[in-house]
Amino acid sequence: MNAALPKPRDTVAVRSQLQDGGFVTVTATRRERAGRADIKCSAPGAPQLAARMAQVVHLARHTEARHDSRDQVVISIDRAPGHSARDWELAVVLADRAVRGLLALPRGVIANGWSAQWQIGRIDGHDVGSAAPGALRGGPGHLPHLGALTGQPDVAASVSSARAWFPLHSGGINDALCWVEVSVYPLAAGGTADEEAIAAPGLDGVRQQALRQVLAGARHFDGEKAARWRTTVRFGHDGFHGNSHELALVLADRLARGREFVPRGRIIASGASSAWHAGLVEPVEGLAPKCALIEREAQLGDRVLLPRAWEAGLPPGLQDALRAKGASLVCVERIGII
Numbered sequence: 001m002n003a004a005l006p007k008p009r010d011t012v013a014v015r016s017q018l019q020d021g022g023f024v025t026v027t028a029t030r031r032e033r034a035g036r037a038d039i040k041c042s043a044p045g046a047p048q049l050a051a052r053m054a055q056v057v058h059l060a061r062h063t064e065a066r067h068d069s070r071d072q073v074v075i076s077i078d079r080a081p082g083h084s085a086r087d088w089e090l091a092v093v094l095a096d097r098a099v100r101g102l103l104a105l106p107r108g109v110i111a112n113g114w115s116a117q118w119q120i121g122r123i124d125g126h127d128v129g130s131a132a133p134g135a136l137r138g139g140p141g142h143l144p145h146l147g148a149l150t151g152q153p154d155v156a157a158s159v160s161s162a163r164a165w166f167p168l169h170s171g172g173i174n175d176a177l178c179w180v181e182v183s184v185y186p187l188a189a190g191g192t193a194d195e196e197a198i199a200a201p202g203l204d205g206v207r208q209q210a211l212r213q214v215l216a217g218a219r220h221f222d223g224e225k226a227a228r229w230r231t232t233v234r235f236g237h238d239g240f241h242g243n244s245h246e247l248a249l250v251l252a253d254r255l256a257r258g259r260e261f262v263p264r265g266r267i268i269a270s271g272a273s274s275a276w277h278a279g280l281v282e283p284v285e286g287l288a289p290k291c292a293l294i295e296r297e298a299q300l301g302d303r304v305l306l307p308r309a310w311e312a313g314l315p316p317g318l319q320d321a322l323r324a325k326g327a328s329l330v331c332v333e334r335i336g337i338i
Contacts, residue, residue: 009098009099010029010030010099011027011028011029011099012027012028012029012095012098012099012105013025013026013027013028013095013107014026014028014091014092014094014095014098014105014109014110014111015091015108015109015110015111016081016087016088016090016091016110016111016112017087017110017112017128017131017132017135018081018082018085018087018128019082019085019087019127019128019129023110024077024078024079024081024088024091025077025078026075026076026077026088026091026092026095027075027076027077027078027095028073028074028075028095028096028098028099029073029074029099030071030072030073030074030099030100031071031072031074032070032071032072033069033070033071033072034072036072037072037205038069038071038072038073039054039057039058039072039073039075039096040054040072040073040074040075041053041054041057041074041075041076041092042074042075042076042077043076043077043080044077044078044079044080045080046080049077049080051202053075053077053092054075054201055201055202056089056092056093056118057073057075057092057093057096058199058201058232059118059119059201059232060093060096060097060118060119060121060146061096061199061230062118062119062120062121062159062183062185062199062230062232063119063120063121063146063147063155063156063158063159063185063230064102064230065185065186065187065188066187066188067187067196067197067230068100069196071100073096073099073100075092075095075096077092085127086114086127087112087113087114087126087127087128088112089113089114089115089118090111090112090113090114090115090123090126090136090138090143091110091111091112093118093146094109094111094136094149097146103149103150109135109136110131110132110134110135110136111135111136111137111138112126112127112128112131112135112136112137112138113125113126113136113137113138113139113142113143114126114127114138115138117156119159119161119183119232119234120155120156120159120161120183121145121146121147121154121155121156121159122144122145122154122156123138123139123143123144123145123146124138124139125138125139125140126138126139126142155185158185158186159183159184159185160183160184160185160256160257160258161181161182161183161184161256162181162182162252162253162255162256163179163180163181163182163252163255163266164179164180164248164249164251164252164255164266164267164268164269165177165178165179165180165248165266165267165268165269166178166180166244166245166247166248166268166269166270167244167268167270167286167289167290167293167294167297168237168240169286169289169290169293175289175293176237176293176297177268177293177294177297178235178236178237178240178245179235179236180233180234180235180236180245180248180249180252181233181234181235181236181252182215182231182232182233182249182252182253182255182256183231183232183233183234183256184229184230184231184253184256184257185229185230186228186229186230187228187229187230195212195213195215195216197229197230197231198211198212198215198216198231198232198233199231199232199233200232200233200234200235201232201234202234202235202238203235210243211233211249213276214246214249214250214273214276215231215233215249215250215253217273217275217276217277218250218253218254218276218277218279218335219253220276220277221276221277221278221279221335221336222254222259222279222335222336229257231253233249242284242285243272243284244270244271244272244284244285244286244290246271246272246273246276247269247270247271247272247273247281247305247307247335248267248268248269248270250276250335251267251269251305251335252267254335254336255267259336263301263302263303264300264301265299265300265301265302265303265327266299266301266302266303267302267303267305268294268297268298268302268303268304268305269304269305269306270284270290270294270306270307271283271284271305271306271307271332272284276335278334279334279335279336280333280334281307281308281332281333281334281335282307282309283307283309283310284307287310287313287314288315291306291314291315291318292315294322295315295318295321295322298322298325298327299325299326299327300325300326300327301326301327302322302325302326302327302328303327303328303330304322304327304328304329304330305329305330305331305332306329306330306331306332307331307332307333308331308332308333309333310331311331314331
């Protein structure tokens with residue numbers, strides 16, 4: 001029989017060793033959320049580091065079986081490590097879990113580790129050469145995944161992820177196809193609203209709320225039960241504007257949940273909707289430049305989906321050009337009927 005975890009402490013501190021032998025201290029506290037953001041991070045004189053700390057925590061929460069948004073967790077680091085340092089990431093993740101009562105840590109614990117795949121619970125490695133005695137070190141041969149801390153199996157296989165691409169057009173040399181990735185993980189039964197279990201690390205509150213409404217509406221259309229998935233959304237580029245990514249977002253989500261046929265290549269889509277709950281796909285701005293970008297970037301096996309309202313105005317020869325590359329094009333007015 002497993003012993004119950006003790007009542008969570010209101011403040012948890014985890015240290016992380018630096019390459020020069022010094023230490024940073026990560027401190028996590030929790031308080032009633034009261035309408036505030038679920039995670040707030042700070043780093044002295046380093047707003048980009050604070051944003052990365054919040055992103056790491058959001059991603060690492062993806063493989064938690066339950067979603068509880070009643071508390072706000074505030075996490076700080078006492079000084080900024082080097083610009084390229086990432087060994088503090090494990091300390092931030094552990095402090096967040098411990099202060100919420102998901103993990104019992106001894107006082108004075110030291111942790112070093114980083115990952116490019118926190119959203120599936122894996123820890124890729126650590127950088128410190130000679131760690132302090134008793135320190136937790138992430139990576140193969142040490143702490144390979146977060147579940148190992150509590151004797152649980154690696155849940156990476158339970159995470160389903162899929163990507164779709166959309167044309168990112170600004171009229172300059174940076175025009176490109178941008179990917180959106182949706183990862184889903186089964187949630188335990190509970191009363192959490194579906195939208196609350198959707199996170200997009202790196203996006204501001206307004207854009208996160210808009211993204212949640214898109215996915216919740218599209219899932220309503222295909223009959224998805226509420227609170228079935230914990231969902232994490234990532235984008236290949238930050239700082240874009242507009243809503244032309246919505247169709248790609250919805251299709252990536254449908255792929256991840258097994259609701260869409262998997263193409264031989266990529267799904268490339270552009271479109272939005274004011275009524276995703278009805279499955280409608282509506283046009284966006286920039287038909288000509290976006291079609292030109294898609295034609296230039298398409299590859300063998302790609303499936304291109306555009307709004308039906310664009311069909312009459314598609315550039316002459318677009319379909320033939322895509323077919324010559326081994327890609328396909330279809331114009332749709334609803335999702336699920338492709």
